Amino acid sequence: MIEIRDLDFRYGEGDFALRVPELVVERGERVALIGPSGSGKTTLLHLIAGIALPRAGRIATDGVALPDLDDAARREFRIRRIGLVFQEFELLEYLSVLDNILLPCRISPALPLNAAARERAVALAHGVGIGEKLDRMAERLSQGEKQRVAVCRALLVAPGLILADEPTGNLDPDNKERVLDILIERAQQSGATLITVTHDRDLLERFERVIDFRELLS
Amino acid sequence: MKDVLYLAWRYLAYHRVKTAILIASIALIVYLPVGLNVLVSQSAAELTARAESTPLLLGAKGSPLELVLNSLYFESEAPDTTTYEQAERIAASGLAEAVPLYIRFRSRERPIVGTSLEYFAVRSLRLAAGRPMAVLGECVLGAEAARALEAGPGDSLVSSPESVFDLAGVYPLRMRVVGVLERAHTPDDRAIFVDVKTAWIIEGLGHGHQDLAAPQAASAVLSRTDDRITANASIVQYNEITADNIDSFHFHGELSGYPLTAVIAVPESERSGVILLGRYEGADQIAQILRPVQVMDELLETILTIQSYVLAAVAVLAVATLATAALVFWLGVRLRRRELETLWKIGGSRSAVAGVLVSEVVVVLVLAAATAAGLTALTSRFGSAAIRMFLLS
Numbered sequence: 001m002i003e004i005r006d007l008d009f010r011y012g013e014g015d016f017a018l019r020v021p022e023l024v025v026e027r028g029e030r031v032a033l034i035g036p037s038g039s040g041k042t043t044l045l046h047l048i049a050g051i052a053l054p055r056a057g058r059i060a061t062d063g064v065a066l067p068d069l070d071d072a073a074r075r076e077f078r079i080r081r082i083g084l085v086f087q088e089f090e091l092l093e094y095l096s097v098l099d100n101i102l103l104p105c106r107i108s109p110a111l112p113l114n115a116a117a118r119e120r121a122v123a124l125a126h127g128v129g130i131g132e133k134l135d136r137m138a139e140r141l142s143q144g145e146k147q148r149v150a151v152c153r154a155l156l157v158a159p160g161l162i163l164a165d166e167p168t169g170n171l172d173p174d175n176k177e178r179v180l181d182i183l184i185e186r187a188q189q190s191g192a193t194l195i196t197v198t199h200d201r202d203l204l205e206r207f208e209r210v211i212d213f214r215e216l217l218s
Numbered sequence: 219m220k221d222v223l224y225l226a227w228r229y230l231a232y233h234r235v236k237t238a239i240l241i242a243s244i245a246l247i248v249y250l251p252v253g254l255n256v257l258v259s260q261s262a263a264e265l266t267a268r269a270e271s272t273p274l275l276l277g278a279k280g281s282p283l284e285l286v287l288n289s290l291y292f293e294s295e296a297p298d299t300t301t302y303e304q305a306e307r308i309a310a311s312g313l314a315e316a317v318p319l320y321i322r323f324r325s326r327e328r329p330i331v332g333t334s335l336e337y338f339a340v341r342s343l344r345l346a347a348g349r350p351m352a353v354l355g356e357c358v359l360g361a362e363a364a365r366a367l368e369a370g371p372g373d374s375l376v377s378s379p380e381s382v383f384d385l386a387g388v389y390p391l392r393m394r395v396v397g398v399l400e401r402a403h404t405p406d407d408r409a410i411f412v413d414v415k416t417a418w419i420i421e422g423l424g425h426g427h428q429d430l431a432a433p434q435a436a437s438a439v440l441s442r443t444d445d446r447i448t449a450n451a452s453i454v455q456y457n458e459i460t461a462d463n464i465d466s467f468h469f470h471g472e473l474s475g476y477p478l479t480a481v482i483a484v485p486e487s488e489r490s491g492v493i494l495l496g497r498y499e500g501a502d503q504i505a506q507i508l509r510p511v512q513v514m515d516e517l518l519e520t521i522l523t524i525q526s527y528v529l530a531a532v533a534v535l536a537v538a539t540l541a542t543a544a545l546v547f548w549l550g551v552r553l554r555r556r557e558l559e560t561l562w563k564i565g566g567s568r569s570a571v572a573g574v575l576v577s578e579v580v581v582v583l584v585l586a587a588a589t590a591a592g593l594t595a596l597t598s599r600f601g602s603a604a605i606r607m608f609l610l611s
Contacts, residue, residue: 051563072567079565092558094232095225106221107566113221137232153564 001027002048002161007057009040009047020042020057020216025209027062027160030101030187030194032204035112035213041197045163049073049082061161076110083154083192085183087166091153093139093183097130098122100138101152111157124152128182137213144175151179155186162187164196168203195198223568225578237582240543244586246538249593252530256594258525260601262518269510270402274314274483274491276304276498276507280369285506286513289319289480291405292329296322299477302414306474310485311497313490315333315340318480320417325375325393328363331409332417338399340484341406346372348397354416354467355425355459358397362407367397374458375410377420391420392458419459419467426456426467483507534588543582551575 002062005084018040025031028071033041046052047059050066055192058065066074078084099106101121104176105113114172125131136148147167154162164183168176180196180203196207204210228235258463267302268290278298279283287294299320308316317340320332331337335350348371351358359373364370373395393412401407418424430447438453456463469476485491551558561571 049563075565075567086560088556090226090563092225092557092560094229099228102559104564106225107561107564107570109570110565141306217362 032207083159085164091138098134245589248590267513303474314483332414361401424469562604
C-alpha cells in the first residue's frame with residue numbers, strides 16, 4: 001500500500017513545486033496516472049521510489065517511510081521491493097539482453113548474481129518472447145523488444161510495487177498492447193501494485209483506477 | 219567488485235576503437251621514454267663493446283670520431299691517410315702489436331678491409347669455412363657479407379670502381395674468396411677482408427702487367443735501355459691475380475710510404491700503452507693515437523644530451539596526451555549521464571556507479587601499462603639485434 005499525505009516537494013530553489021494533499025493506493029491495485037506534461041507525474045513516481053525526497057509530508061510504501069531511511073537502506077528497499085520501467089527503456093547498449101535484465105544484481109550487492117537470478121532472468125525473457133535473443137546486444141533490438149527487456153529488468157526481483165513511467169510512450173500500437181499485457185499480467189500474478197504514468201487514453205480501461213493528476217493536486 | 223569490473227570491461231569492449239586508441243596513446247607515451255632509454259643503453263653497450271676491444275688506434279690527425287667510425291664500424295668517409303711507416307714504427311717499438319687498416323674501397327656496398335692476418339686474432343674472428351687469405355688477390359668474407367653476396371670459397375668478387383667517369387682511375391680487381399668467417403655480431407660480419415697489399419693493388423699502387431721482355435709485348439715497347447723499358451698504353455694490365463700472373467705484380471717505391479687509414483695498436487701492457495700514447499702527444503707529430511673508448515664515450519655523451527631533449531619533448535607530449543585522455547573520459551561521462559542515473563535509480567549506490575567509471579580508467583591504464591611493458595620487453599629482447607642490423611646495414 002502506498003500512502004501519501006500533505007506531500008511537498010521542490011527541485012532546489014526552482015519554481016517547480018509539487019504538493020499532493022492525499023493519495024492512497026491499495027496493495028495489488030492497478031492505477032493509471034494521467035495529466036499534462038511537466039505537471040510532476042514522473043517526480044511523483046521518483047518520490048514513491050525514494051529517488052527524490054520531499055521537503056515535507058508523509059510518503060510510505062508498505063508502511064515504510066522511505067525519506068526516513070538512510071541512503072543505503074532506501075536503495076536496498078528500492079532494489080528489493082520496487083520495479084522501475086522508464087519511457088526511454090534506459091538499457092545499457094553495451095550489454096546483452098541477459099546482462100541488461102541482470103543489471104540490478106551487477107550494480108547492487110543487495111542482490112546476489114547467482115544461478116537462481118540467472119534462471120529467473122531467462123524465464124522472464126522467455127515469458128515476454130525474447131528468450132531467443134538473450135545474447136543479442138541491446139542496441140540491436142527493436143523498440144518493443146527493448147521495452148520488454150526493461151520490463152524483465154524491473155520484474156527480476158518480483159517486486160511488490162511496479163512503477164512504470166510512460167512505458168508505452170515510444171511503442172507502436174501492437175507493442176503497446178503487448179507490453180501493457182505483460183506488466184498487468186505479471187502484477188496480477190505476483191499481487192504487485194502497478195502505477196503507470198501514461199498519456200495513452202486508449203489504454204486506461206485496462207486499469208482499475210485512473211487518477212487525473214490535476215485533480216490529485218487540487 | 220567483480221560485477222563492477224565486468225560492466226567496465228563490457229563498456230570498453232563495446233567501444234573498442236575508442237578504447238584501443240586510448241590504450242595505444244597512453245601506452246606509447248609511457249613506452250617512448252622507457253623504450254628510448256633501453257635502446258640508448260643497448261646502443262651504448264654495443265658501441266662501447268667494440269671500442270673497448272680496440273685498445274689504441276692510430277691515424278692521421280683530423281677528426282677522432284671519423285677515424286674511429288671508419289676503423290671500427292666501417293662507417294663514414296675514409297679519413298685522411300697515414301702511412302705504413304707508422305705501423306712499422308709501432309711494431310719496431312716493441313710496445314705494441316700493430317695491425318694495419320686500409321678501409322677505402324667497397325665491393326657491392328660492402329667495405330673492403332685491407333689488413334693483416336693479425337686482425338683476425340685481435341678481433342677473435344674464426345673461420346666458418348675455407349682458409350685465411352694467403353696471397354695477393356684473395357679475400358675472406360664476414361658472415362653477413364657472404365650471406366648477402368651469396369658468395370663462398372671458390373667464388374670471386376669485384377671491387378667497385380671509385381668513379382665510373384674517372385678514366386685514369388682505379389681498375390676494379392677481381393678477388394677470389396677463400397674463406398668465410400663465423401658470425402661475430404659486429405661490423406666485421408659485413409666486411410670483405412683482404413691483405414693490405416691487395417688493397418693497395420685495388421688503389422693502383424701495385425699492379426701486374428704483361429712481361430715487357432716477352433716477344434708478345436714487343437709491339438707495346440716504346441724504348442728500351444739497360445735499366446728501363448718504356449711501354450705504351452696497349453700493354454695488358456691484369457685485373458685479376460692468378461697463379462700465372464702473380465709474379466708480375468709489383469709495387470713501385472717504398473712500402474713504408476704507402477697509405478693506411480689507421481693502425482690498431484695492441485699494447486703489450488697498460489704501461490706500454492701509456493708510453494705509446496705519450497710518444498704521439500707532441501705537436502710535431504703527423505699522426506694521432508687515441509683510445510677509441512674515450513671517443514665513443516664523448517659521442518655517447520652527445521647522444522645522452524640529445525636523449526634528454528627528446529625526453530623533455532616526450533614529457534610535454536605526455537601531458538598533452540593525458541589531458542586529451544582525461545577530456546575524452548570527461549566528455550564520455552557527460553554523454554553517459556543518463557545511463558549513470560539509470561544505474562543509480564535501479565539501486566546502484568553512487569560509489570558503485572563511480573566504481574564503474576573508475577574501473578574503466580583503471581582497466582585502460584592497466585592495459586596501457588601492460589602494452590608499454592610488452593613493447594619495452596620486445597625492445598629489450600630484440601633491441602640489440604635491431605641495433606646490430608642498423609650498424610651492419
